[in-house]
Amino acid sequence: MKAIALISGGLDSILAAKVIKDQNVEIFPLNFRIPFCHRDKEVSSKSDNTAQLVRDNLGQELKIIDISEGFLKLLDKPKHGFGSNMNPCIDCKIFMLSEVKELMKEIDAQFVVTGEVLGQRPMSQHKDALQVIAKRSGLENLVLRPLSAKLLPETIPESSGWVKRSELLNFSGRSRRPQLDLANNFGIKDFAWPAGGCLLTDPEFSKRLKDLIAYKELNTDNTTLLKLGRHFRLSASAKLIVGRDEKEDLELEKLVKPQDYLFYPNEQLAGPTSLARGNLDTELIRLSAQITCRYCDLNNKTEAAIFYKKFPSQESNSVMVSSIEEDQLQSLRI
Ligand code: SF4
Known part of the structure:
Protein backbone atom coordinates (compact mmCIF):
# COMPACT_ATOMS: atom_id res chain seq x y z
CA MET A 1 0.00 0.00 0.00
CA LYS A 2 1.17 3.50 -0.76
CA ALA A 3 -0.24 6.81 0.58
CA ILE A 4 0.55 10.41 -0.20
CA ALA A 5 1.04 12.31 3.06
CA LEU A 6 0.45 16.05 2.86
CA ILE A 7 3.19 17.69 4.90
CA SER A 8 2.46 21.26 5.93
CA GLY A 9 5.64 21.97 7.85
CA GLY A 10 3.98 21.69 11.27
CA LEU A 11 4.09 18.82 13.73
CA ASP A 12 0.60 17.42 13.07
CA SER A 13 1.22 16.35 9.50
CA ILE A 14 4.49 14.61 10.42
CA LEU A 15 2.76 12.76 13.25
CA ALA A 16 -0.13 11.70 11.01
CA ALA A 17 2.26 10.34 8.38
CA LYS A 18 4.33 8.55 11.03
CA VAL A 19 1.24 6.85 12.50
CA ILE A 20 0.44 5.44 9.06
CA LYS A 21 4.04 4.57 8.18
CA ASP A 22 4.16 2.50 11.37
CA GLN A 23 1.31 0.43 9.95
CA ASN A 24 3.62 -0.64 7.13
CA VAL A 25 2.21 1.72 4.53
CA GLU A 26 4.69 3.28 2.11
CA ILE A 27 4.57 7.06 2.56
CA PHE A 28 5.11 9.60 -0.22
CA PRO A 29 5.60 12.90 1.68
CA LEU A 30 4.41 15.93 -0.29
CA ASN A 31 4.54 19.64 0.47
CA PHE A 32 2.70 22.23 -1.63
CA ARG A 33 4.29 25.64 -1.91
CA ILE A 34 2.00 28.64 -2.25
CA PRO A 35 3.00 32.30 -2.41
CA PHE A 36 1.59 33.02 1.04
CA CYS A 37 3.77 30.92 3.31
CA HIS A 38 6.42 33.21 4.79
CA ARG A 39 9.15 35.39 3.50
CA ASP A 40 11.32 33.44 1.06
CA LYS A 41 14.29 33.00 3.42
CA GLU A 42 12.03 31.79 6.21
CA VAL A 43 10.38 29.43 3.75
CA SER A 44 13.64 27.89 2.69
CA SER A 45 14.92 27.42 6.24
CA LYS A 46 11.53 26.06 7.29
CA SER A 47 11.47 23.75 4.27
CA ASP A 48 15.00 22.57 5.06
CA ASN A 49 13.91 21.81 8.61
CA THR A 50 10.75 20.05 7.42
CA ALA A 51 12.69 18.05 4.84
CA GLN A 52 15.08 16.94 7.58
CA LEU A 53 12.20 15.97 9.90
CA VAL A 54 10.66 13.96 7.08
CA ARG A 55 13.97 12.26 6.36
CA ASP A 56 14.55 11.45 10.04
CA ASN A 57 11.05 10.24 10.87
CA LEU A 58 9.58 8.95 7.63
CA GLY A 59 12.77 7.81 5.93
CA GLN A 60 11.80 9.57 2.69
CA GLU A 61 12.73 12.69 0.73
CA LEU A 62 10.10 15.43 0.87
CA LYS A 63 8.67 16.27 -2.54
CA ILE A 64 7.88 20.00 -2.90
CA ILE A 65 5.50 21.19 -5.64
CA ASP A 66 4.84 24.86 -6.35
CA ILE A 67 1.14 25.46 -6.97
CA SER A 68 1.25 29.27 -6.81
CA GLU A 69 -0.29 29.96 -10.23
CA GLY A 70 -3.37 27.80 -9.66
CA PHE A 71 -3.71 29.01 -6.10
CA LEU A 72 -4.00 32.67 -7.10
CA LYS A 73 -7.08 31.88 -9.19
CA LEU A 74 -8.76 30.61 -6.03
CA LEU A 75 -8.72 34.05 -4.50
CA ASP A 76 -11.20 35.36 -7.02
CA LYS A 77 -14.54 34.49 -5.38
CA PRO A 78 -13.77 31.19 -3.61
CA LYS A 79 -16.91 29.04 -3.57
CA HIS A 80 -16.77 28.45 0.18
CA GLY A 81 -15.79 32.00 1.05
CA PHE A 82 -13.03 33.40 3.19
CA GLY A 83 -12.19 32.87 6.86
CA SER A 84 -11.73 35.86 9.13
CA ASN A 85 -9.19 37.35 6.69
CA MET A 86 -8.31 36.48 3.08
CA ASN A 87 -7.90 32.77 3.82
CA PRO A 88 -10.14 30.60 1.61
CA CYS A 89 -9.29 27.51 3.67
CA ILE A 90 -11.95 25.12 2.39
CA ASP A 91 -11.31 25.92 -1.29
CA CYS A 92 -7.57 25.83 -0.61
CA LYS A 93 -7.77 22.31 0.77
CA ILE A 94 -10.07 21.14 -2.03
CA PHE A 95 -7.60 22.54 -4.55
CA MET A 96 -4.62 20.85 -2.90
CA LEU A 97 -6.38 17.50 -2.66
CA SER A 98 -7.46 17.75 -6.30
CA GLU A 99 -3.79 18.15 -7.19
CA VAL A 100 -2.98 15.15 -4.99
CA LYS A 101 -5.61 13.09 -6.79
CA GLU A 102 -3.76 13.59 -10.09
CA LEU A 103 -0.45 12.64 -8.50
CA MET A 104 -1.98 9.50 -6.96
CA LYS A 105 -2.64 8.13 -10.44
CA GLU A 106 0.93 8.87 -11.51
CA ILE A 107 2.65 7.20 -8.58
CA ASP A 108 0.03 4.54 -7.95
CA ALA A 109 -0.90 5.63 -4.43
CA GLN A 110 -4.14 4.35 -2.92
CA PHE A 111 -5.06 7.04 -0.40
CA VAL A 112 -4.08 10.34 1.20
CA VAL A 113 -3.00 11.14 4.75
CA THR A 114 -3.37 14.61 6.28
CA GLY A 115 -2.57 16.01 9.72
CA GLU A 116 -5.95 17.70 10.19
CA VAL A 117 -7.39 17.54 13.69
CA LEU A 118 -11.13 17.73 14.21
CA GLY A 119 -12.19 21.09 15.66
CA GLN A 120 -8.71 22.59 15.62
CA ARG A 121 -9.65 25.39 13.19
CA PRO A 122 -13.13 26.86 13.03
CA MET A 123 -13.51 27.17 9.28
CA SER A 124 -12.03 24.07 7.73
CA GLN A 125 -11.69 21.43 10.43
CA HIS A 126 -15.21 20.78 11.66
CA LYS A 127 -16.83 17.51 10.68
CA ASP A 128 -18.95 18.80 7.78
CA ALA A 129 -16.07 20.78 6.29
CA LEU A 130 -13.79 17.75 6.36
CA GLN A 131 -16.43 15.73 4.51
CA VAL A 132 -17.02 18.49 1.93
CA ILE A 133 -13.27 18.85 1.31
CA ALA A 134 -12.80 15.13 0.64
CA LYS A 135 -15.92 14.89 -1.52
CA ARG A 136 -15.34 17.98 -3.65
CA SER A 137 -11.75 17.01 -4.37
CA GLY A 138 -12.94 13.69 -5.78
CA LEU A 139 -11.35 11.73 -2.93
CA GLU A 140 -14.41 10.87 -0.87
CA ASN A 141 -13.52 8.22 1.73
CA LEU A 142 -9.91 8.22 0.59
CA VAL A 143 -8.65 11.03 2.84
CA LEU A 144 -7.47 9.55 6.11
CA ARG A 145 -6.91 11.90 9.06
CA PRO A 146 -5.13 9.54 11.47
CA LEU A 147 -5.01 12.00 14.39
CA SER A 148 -8.83 12.22 14.58
CA ALA A 149 -9.85 9.12 12.62
CA LYS A 150 -11.71 7.46 15.52
CA LEU A 151 -14.05 10.47 15.69
CA LEU A 152 -14.72 10.51 11.95
CA PRO A 153 -16.62 8.19 9.61
CA GLU A 154 -14.67 5.14 8.55
CA THR A 155 -12.69 5.58 5.33
CA ILE A 156 -11.82 3.06 2.62
CA PRO A 157 -8.26 2.49 3.92
CA GLU A 158 -9.79 1.44 7.26
CA SER A 159 -12.72 -0.61 5.98
CA SER A 160 -10.46 -2.37 3.47
CA GLY A 161 -8.01 -3.33 6.19
CA TRP A 162 -5.11 -1.35 4.66
CA VAL A 163 -4.73 0.29 8.08
CA LYS A 164 -6.06 -0.73 11.50
CA ARG A 165 -8.65 1.77 12.76
CA SER A 166 -7.99 0.56 16.30
CA GLU A 167 -4.45 1.98 16.09
CA LEU A 168 -5.57 5.42 14.91
CA LEU A 169 -6.28 8.34 17.24
CA ASN A 170 -9.10 10.47 18.62
CA PHE A 171 -7.56 13.93 18.99
CA SER A 172 -9.87 16.93 18.79
CA GLY A 173 -9.86 20.64 19.60
CA ARG A 174 -7.18 23.23 19.88
CA SER A 175 -5.06 21.75 22.67
CA ARG A 176 -1.65 20.60 21.47
CA ARG A 177 -0.99 18.38 24.49
CA PRO A 178 -1.87 15.06 22.79
CA GLN A 179 0.34 15.90 19.81
CA LEU A 180 3.23 16.79 22.13
CA ASP A 181 2.84 13.50 23.99
CA LEU A 182 2.75 11.56 20.73
CA ALA A 183 5.83 13.42 19.45
CA ASN A 184 7.58 12.44 22.68
CA ASN A 185 6.61 8.81 22.18
CA PHE A 186 7.97 8.88 18.66
CA GLY A 187 11.10 10.77 19.78
CA ILE A 188 10.35 13.61 17.35
CA LYS A 189 12.22 16.82 18.22
CA ASP A 190 12.92 20.24 16.63
CA PHE A 191 9.51 20.60 15.02
CA ALA A 192 7.60 23.81 14.24
CA TRP A 193 4.02 24.63 15.17
CA PRO A 194 2.00 25.47 12.07
CA ALA A 195 0.23 28.45 13.66
CA GLY A 196 0.76 31.73 11.81
CA GLY A 197 2.27 29.96 8.82
CA CYS A 198 -0.13 31.32 6.22
CA LEU A 199 -0.05 35.05 5.48
CA LEU A 200 -3.65 34.93 4.27
CA THR A 201 -4.70 34.80 7.91
CA ASP A 202 -2.83 38.04 8.68
CA PRO A 203 -5.09 41.15 8.72
CA GLU A 204 -2.43 43.58 7.41
CA PHE A 205 -1.33 41.27 4.63
CA SER A 206 -4.99 40.66 3.72
CA LYS A 207 -5.56 44.40 3.33
CA ARG A 208 -2.72 44.60 0.80
CA LEU A 209 -3.99 41.57 -1.03
CA LYS A 210 -7.50 43.02 -1.27
CA ASP A 211 -6.00 46.12 -2.84
CA LEU A 212 -4.20 44.02 -5.49
CA ILE A 213 -7.41 42.17 -6.30
CA ALA A 214 -9.46 45.40 -6.44
CA TYR A 215 -7.02 46.91 -8.95
CA LYS A 216 -6.74 43.66 -10.94
CA GLU A 217 -3.02 43.36 -10.28
CA LEU A 218 -2.99 39.88 -8.77
CA ASN A 219 -0.07 37.83 -10.08
CA THR A 220 2.87 36.01 -8.51
CA ASP A 221 5.34 38.89 -8.99
CA ASN A 222 3.06 41.41 -7.30
CA THR A 223 2.16 38.94 -4.57
CA THR A 224 5.84 38.43 -3.73
CA LEU A 225 6.15 42.20 -3.17
CA LEU A 226 3.30 42.10 -0.63
CA LYS A 227 5.64 40.42 1.84
S1 SF4 B 1 -4.47 28.79 6.35
FE1 SF4 B 1 -3.77 29.26 4.25
S2 SF4 B 1 -2.69 27.41 3.56
FE2 SF4 B 1 -3.90 26.84 5.37
S3 SF4 B 1 -5.81 26.07 4.52
FE3 SF4 B 1 -6.13 28.23 4.95
S4 SF4 B 1 -5.66 29.28 3.04
FE4 SF4 B 1 -4.81 27.21 2.88
Whole structure:
Protein backbone atom coordinates (compact mmCIF):
# COMPACT_ATOMS: atom_id res chain seq x y z
CA MET A 1 0.00 0.00 0.00
CA LYS A 2 1.17 3.50 -0.76
CA ALA A 3 -0.24 6.81 0.58
CA ILE A 4 0.55 10.41 -0.20
CA ALA A 5 1.04 12.31 3.06
CA LEU A 6 0.45 16.05 2.86
CA ILE A 7 3.19 17.69 4.90
CA SER A 8 2.46 21.26 5.93
CA GLY A 9 5.64 21.97 7.85
CA GLY A 10 3.98 21.69 11.27
CA LEU A 11 4.09 18.82 13.73
CA ASP A 12 0.60 17.42 13.07
CA SER A 13 1.22 16.35 9.50
CA ILE A 14 4.49 14.61 10.42
CA LEU A 15 2.76 12.76 13.25
CA ALA A 16 -0.13 11.70 11.01
CA ALA A 17 2.26 10.34 8.38
CA LYS A 18 4.33 8.55 11.03
CA VAL A 19 1.24 6.85 12.50
CA ILE A 20 0.44 5.44 9.06
CA LYS A 21 4.04 4.57 8.18
CA ASP A 22 4.16 2.50 11.37
CA GLN A 23 1.31 0.43 9.95
CA ASN A 24 3.62 -0.64 7.13
CA VAL A 25 2.21 1.72 4.53
CA GLU A 26 4.69 3.28 2.11
CA ILE A 27 4.57 7.06 2.56
CA PHE A 28 5.11 9.60 -0.22
CA PRO A 29 5.60 12.90 1.68
CA LEU A 30 4.41 15.93 -0.29
CA ASN A 31 4.54 19.64 0.47
CA PHE A 32 2.70 22.23 -1.63
CA ARG A 33 4.29 25.64 -1.91
CA ILE A 34 2.00 28.64 -2.25
CA PRO A 35 3.00 32.30 -2.41
CA PHE A 36 1.59 33.02 1.04
CA CYS A 37 3.77 30.92 3.31
CA HIS A 38 6.42 33.21 4.79
CA ARG A 39 9.15 35.39 3.50
CA ASP A 40 11.32 33.44 1.06
CA LYS A 41 14.29 33.00 3.42
CA GLU A 42 12.03 31.79 6.21
CA VAL A 43 10.38 29.43 3.75
CA SER A 44 13.64 27.89 2.69
CA SER A 45 14.92 27.42 6.24
CA LYS A 46 11.53 26.06 7.29
CA SER A 47 11.47 23.75 4.27
CA ASP A 48 15.00 22.57 5.06
CA ASN A 49 13.91 21.81 8.61
CA THR A 50 10.75 20.05 7.42
CA ALA A 51 12.69 18.05 4.84
CA GLN A 52 15.08 16.94 7.58
CA LEU A 53 12.20 15.97 9.90
CA VAL A 54 10.66 13.96 7.08
CA ARG A 55 13.97 12.26 6.36
CA ASP A 56 14.55 11.45 10.04
CA ASN A 57 11.05 10.24 10.87
CA LEU A 58 9.58 8.95 7.63
CA GLY A 59 12.77 7.81 5.93
CA GLN A 60 11.80 9.57 2.69
CA GLU A 61 12.73 12.69 0.73
CA LEU A 62 10.10 15.43 0.87
CA LYS A 63 8.67 16.27 -2.54
CA ILE A 64 7.88 20.00 -2.90
CA ILE A 65 5.50 21.19 -5.64
CA ASP A 66 4.84 24.86 -6.35
CA ILE A 67 1.14 25.46 -6.97
CA SER A 68 1.25 29.27 -6.81
CA GLU A 69 -0.29 29.96 -10.23
CA GLY A 70 -3.37 27.80 -9.66
CA PHE A 71 -3.71 29.01 -6.10
CA LEU A 72 -4.00 32.67 -7.10
CA LYS A 73 -7.08 31.88 -9.19
CA LEU A 74 -8.76 30.61 -6.03
CA LEU A 75 -8.72 34.05 -4.50
CA ASP A 76 -11.20 35.36 -7.02
CA LYS A 77 -14.54 34.49 -5.38
CA PRO A 78 -13.77 31.19 -3.61
CA LYS A 79 -16.91 29.04 -3.57
CA HIS A 80 -16.77 28.45 0.18
CA GLY A 81 -15.79 32.00 1.05
CA PHE A 82 -13.03 33.40 3.19
CA GLY A 83 -12.19 32.87 6.86
CA SER A 84 -11.73 35.86 9.13
CA ASN A 85 -9.19 37.35 6.69
CA MET A 86 -8.31 36.48 3.08
CA ASN A 87 -7.90 32.77 3.82
CA PRO A 88 -10.14 30.60 1.61
CA CYS A 89 -9.29 27.51 3.67
CA ILE A 90 -11.95 25.12 2.39
CA ASP A 91 -11.31 25.92 -1.29
CA CYS A 92 -7.57 25.83 -0.61
CA LYS A 93 -7.77 22.31 0.77
CA ILE A 94 -10.07 21.14 -2.03
CA PHE A 95 -7.60 22.54 -4.55
CA MET A 96 -4.62 20.85 -2.90
CA LEU A 97 -6.38 17.50 -2.66
CA SER A 98 -7.46 17.75 -6.30
CA GLU A 99 -3.79 18.15 -7.19
CA VAL A 100 -2.98 15.15 -4.99
CA LYS A 101 -5.61 13.09 -6.79
CA GLU A 102 -3.76 13.59 -10.09
CA LEU A 103 -0.45 12.64 -8.50
CA MET A 104 -1.98 9.50 -6.96
CA LYS A 105 -2.64 8.13 -10.44
CA GLU A 106 0.93 8.87 -11.51
CA ILE A 107 2.65 7.20 -8.58
CA ASP A 108 0.03 4.54 -7.95
CA ALA A 109 -0.90 5.63 -4.43
CA GLN A 110 -4.14 4.35 -2.92
CA PHE A 111 -5.06 7.04 -0.40
CA VAL A 112 -4.08 10.34 1.20
CA VAL A 113 -3.00 11.14 4.75
CA THR A 114 -3.37 14.61 6.28
CA GLY A 115 -2.57 16.01 9.72
CA GLU A 116 -5.95 17.70 10.19
CA VAL A 117 -7.39 17.54 13.69
CA LEU A 118 -11.13 17.73 14.21
CA GLY A 119 -12.19 21.09 15.66
CA GLN A 120 -8.71 22.59 15.62
CA ARG A 121 -9.65 25.39 13.19
CA PRO A 122 -13.13 26.86 13.03
CA MET A 123 -13.51 27.17 9.28
CA SER A 124 -12.03 24.07 7.73
CA GLN A 125 -11.69 21.43 10.43
CA HIS A 126 -15.21 20.78 11.66
CA LYS A 127 -16.83 17.51 10.68
CA ASP A 128 -18.95 18.80 7.78
CA ALA A 129 -16.07 20.78 6.29
CA LEU A 130 -13.79 17.75 6.36
CA GLN A 131 -16.43 15.73 4.51
CA VAL A 132 -17.02 18.49 1.93
CA ILE A 133 -13.27 18.85 1.31
CA ALA A 134 -12.80 15.13 0.64
CA LYS A 135 -15.92 14.89 -1.52
CA ARG A 136 -15.34 17.98 -3.65
CA SER A 137 -11.75 17.01 -4.37
CA GLY A 138 -12.94 13.69 -5.78
CA LEU A 139 -11.35 11.73 -2.93
CA GLU A 140 -14.41 10.87 -0.87
CA ASN A 141 -13.52 8.22 1.73
CA LEU A 142 -9.91 8.22 0.59
CA VAL A 143 -8.65 11.03 2.84
CA LEU A 144 -7.47 9.55 6.11
CA ARG A 145 -6.91 11.90 9.06
CA PRO A 146 -5.13 9.54 11.47
CA LEU A 147 -5.01 12.00 14.39
CA SER A 148 -8.83 12.22 14.58
CA ALA A 149 -9.85 9.12 12.62
CA LYS A 150 -11.71 7.46 15.52
CA LEU A 151 -14.05 10.47 15.69
CA LEU A 152 -14.72 10.51 11.95
CA PRO A 153 -16.62 8.19 9.61
CA GLU A 154 -14.67 5.14 8.55
CA THR A 155 -12.69 5.58 5.33
CA ILE A 156 -11.82 3.06 2.62
CA PRO A 157 -8.26 2.49 3.92
CA GLU A 158 -9.79 1.44 7.26
CA SER A 159 -12.72 -0.61 5.98
CA SER A 160 -10.46 -2.37 3.47
CA GLY A 161 -8.01 -3.33 6.19
CA TRP A 162 -5.11 -1.35 4.66
CA VAL A 163 -4.73 0.29 8.08
CA LYS A 164 -6.06 -0.73 11.50
CA ARG A 165 -8.65 1.77 12.76
CA SER A 166 -7.99 0.56 16.30
CA GLU A 167 -4.45 1.98 16.09
CA LEU A 168 -5.57 5.42 14.91
CA LEU A 169 -6.28 8.34 17.24
CA ASN A 170 -9.10 10.47 18.62
CA PHE A 171 -7.56 13.93 18.99
CA SER A 172 -9.87 16.93 18.79
CA GLY A 173 -9.86 20.64 19.60
CA ARG A 174 -7.18 23.23 19.88
CA SER A 175 -5.06 21.75 22.67
CA ARG A 176 -1.65 20.60 21.47
CA ARG A 177 -0.99 18.38 24.49
CA PRO A 178 -1.87 15.06 22.79
CA GLN A 179 0.34 15.90 19.81
CA LEU A 180 3.23 16.79 22.13
CA ASP A 181 2.84 13.50 23.99
CA LEU A 182 2.75 11.56 20.73
CA ALA A 183 5.83 13.42 19.45
CA ASN A 184 7.58 12.44 22.68
CA ASN A 185 6.61 8.81 22.18
CA PHE A 186 7.97 8.88 18.66
CA GLY A 187 11.10 10.77 19.78
CA ILE A 188 10.35 13.61 17.35
CA LYS A 189 12.22 16.82 18.22
CA ASP A 190 12.92 20.24 16.63
CA PHE A 191 9.51 20.60 15.02
CA ALA A 192 7.60 23.81 14.24
CA TRP A 193 4.02 24.63 15.17
CA PRO A 194 2.00 25.47 12.07
CA ALA A 195 0.23 28.45 13.66
CA GLY A 196 0.76 31.73 11.81
CA GLY A 197 2.27 29.96 8.82
CA CYS A 198 -0.13 31.32 6.22
CA LEU A 199 -0.05 35.05 5.48
CA LEU A 200 -3.65 34.93 4.27
CA THR A 201 -4.70 34.80 7.91
CA ASP A 202 -2.83 38.04 8.68
CA PRO A 203 -5.09 41.15 8.72
CA GLU A 204 -2.43 43.58 7.41
CA PHE A 205 -1.33 41.27 4.63
CA SER A 206 -4.99 40.66 3.72
CA LYS A 207 -5.56 44.40 3.33
CA ARG A 208 -2.72 44.60 0.80
CA LEU A 209 -3.99 41.57 -1.03
CA LYS A 210 -7.50 43.02 -1.27
CA ASP A 211 -6.00 46.12 -2.84
CA LEU A 212 -4.20 44.02 -5.49
CA ILE A 213 -7.41 42.17 -6.30
CA ALA A 214 -9.46 45.40 -6.44
CA TYR A 215 -7.02 46.91 -8.95
CA LYS A 216 -6.74 43.66 -10.94
CA GLU A 217 -3.02 43.36 -10.28
CA LEU A 218 -2.99 39.88 -8.77
CA ASN A 219 -0.07 37.83 -10.08
CA THR A 220 2.87 36.01 -8.51
CA ASP A 221 5.34 38.89 -8.99
CA ASN A 222 3.06 41.41 -7.30
CA THR A 223 2.16 38.94 -4.57
CA THR A 224 5.84 38.43 -3.73
CA LEU A 225 6.15 42.20 -3.17
CA LEU A 226 3.30 42.10 -0.63
CA LYS A 227 5.64 40.42 1.84
CA LEU A 228 7.96 43.42 1.97
CA GLY A 229 7.95 47.06 3.03
CA ARG A 230 5.31 49.77 3.43
CA HIS A 231 2.76 49.90 0.60
CA PHE A 232 1.19 52.98 -0.98
CA ARG A 233 -1.47 53.21 -3.69
CA LEU A 234 -0.40 56.07 -5.99
CA SER A 235 -3.13 55.67 -8.64
CA ALA A 236 -5.39 53.04 -10.17
CA SER A 237 -2.36 51.72 -12.05
CA ALA A 238 0.60 52.46 -9.80
CA LYS A 239 1.94 51.45 -6.39
CA LEU A 240 5.00 52.29 -4.34
CA ILE A 241 6.72 49.98 -1.85
CA VAL A 242 9.19 51.52 0.61
CA GLY A 243 11.79 49.29 2.27
CA ARG A 244 11.74 49.23 6.07
CA ASP A 245 15.37 48.28 6.61
CA GLU A 246 18.51 47.52 4.66
CA LYS A 247 17.55 43.91 4.12
CA GLU A 248 14.22 44.89 2.57
CA ASP A 249 15.93 47.56 0.45
CA LEU A 250 18.19 44.88 -1.02
CA GLU A 251 15.28 42.52 -1.56
CA LEU A 252 13.32 45.22 -3.39
CA GLU A 253 16.32 45.82 -5.65
CA LYS A 254 16.41 42.12 -6.46
CA LEU A 255 12.69 42.04 -7.29
CA VAL A 256 12.74 44.95 -9.71
CA LYS A 257 11.24 44.18 -13.18
CA PRO A 258 11.53 46.01 -16.51
CA GLN A 259 9.44 49.22 -16.40
CA ASP A 260 9.66 49.41 -12.58
CA TYR A 261 11.22 52.45 -10.93
CA LEU A 262 13.65 52.48 -8.01
CA PHE A 263 13.88 55.60 -5.79
CA TYR A 264 16.71 56.22 -3.34
CA PRO A 265 18.34 59.22 -1.59
CA ASN A 266 21.73 60.64 -2.43
CA GLU A 267 24.71 58.94 -0.80
CA GLN A 268 25.02 61.48 2.02
CA LEU A 269 21.56 60.66 3.37
CA ALA A 270 20.42 57.58 5.22
CA GLY A 271 17.15 56.48 3.71
CA PRO A 272 15.21 53.66 2.08
CA THR A 273 14.99 52.20 -1.38
CA SER A 274 11.48 52.35 -2.84
CA LEU A 275 10.13 50.38 -5.75
CA ALA A 276 7.30 51.80 -7.88
CA ARG A 277 5.38 49.56 -10.24
CA GLY A 278 2.87 50.79 -12.82
CA ASN A 279 2.40 53.91 -14.93
CA LEU A 280 4.20 56.91 -13.43
CA ASP A 281 3.93 60.38 -14.94
CA THR A 282 5.98 63.36 -13.72
CA GLU A 283 3.53 64.02 -10.91
CA LEU A 284 3.65 60.44 -9.61
CA ILE A 285 7.44 60.38 -9.86
CA ARG A 286 7.47 63.45 -7.64
CA LEU A 287 4.96 61.90 -5.24
CA SER A 288 7.09 58.72 -5.00
CA ALA A 289 10.15 60.83 -4.27
CA GLN A 290 8.25 62.74 -1.55
CA ILE A 291 7.18 59.49 0.09
CA THR A 292 10.74 58.14 -0.08
CA CYS A 293 11.99 61.44 1.38
CA ARG A 294 9.58 61.04 4.32
CA TYR A 295 11.60 58.02 5.49
CA CYS A 296 15.04 59.63 4.99
CA ASP A 297 17.12 61.14 7.76
CA LEU A 298 17.18 64.75 6.51
CA ASN A 299 19.76 66.02 9.04
CA ASN A 300 17.57 69.04 9.92
CA LYS A 301 17.19 69.99 6.27
CA THR A 302 13.73 70.39 4.74
CA GLU A 303 14.50 68.99 1.30
CA ALA A 304 16.51 66.22 -0.25
CA ALA A 305 17.57 65.08 -3.68
CA ILE A 306 15.89 61.75 -4.41
CA PHE A 307 17.30 59.77 -7.30
CA TYR A 308 15.32 57.42 -9.49
CA LYS A 309 15.81 55.16 -12.45
CA LYS A 310 13.44 53.26 -14.64
CA PHE A 311 14.53 49.72 -15.40
CA PRO A 312 16.13 48.30 -17.43
CA SER A 313 17.83 51.65 -18.09
CA GLN A 314 20.71 52.40 -15.71
CA GLU A 315 20.36 56.14 -16.31
CA SER A 316 19.44 57.94 -13.11
CA ASN A 317 17.68 61.26 -12.64
CA SER A 318 16.96 63.20 -9.50
CA VAL A 319 14.28 65.43 -8.13
CA MET A 320 14.53 67.87 -5.19
CA VAL A 321 11.60 67.33 -2.82
CA SER A 322 10.42 67.83 0.74
CA SER A 323 8.64 65.08 2.70
CA ILE A 324 5.02 64.33 1.91
CA GLU A 325 2.50 65.72 4.45
CA GLU A 326 1.47 63.15 7.06
CA ASP A 327 -2.26 63.34 6.18
CA GLN A 328 -1.61 62.68 2.52
CA LEU A 329 0.81 59.87 3.38
CA GLN A 330 -1.82 58.12 5.50
CA SER A 331 -4.47 58.53 2.79
CA LEU A 332 -2.23 56.64 0.33
CA ARG A 333 -1.15 53.91 2.73
CA ILE A 334 -2.55 50.46 2.08
S1 SF4 B 1 -4.47 28.79 6.35
FE1 SF4 B 1 -3.77 29.26 4.25
S2 SF4 B 1 -2.69 27.41 3.56
FE2 SF4 B 1 -3.90 26.84 5.37
S3 SF4 B 1 -5.81 26.07 4.52
FE3 SF4 B 1 -6.13 28.23 4.95
S4 SF4 B 1 -5.66 29.28 3.04
FE4 SF4 B 1 -4.81 27.21 2.88
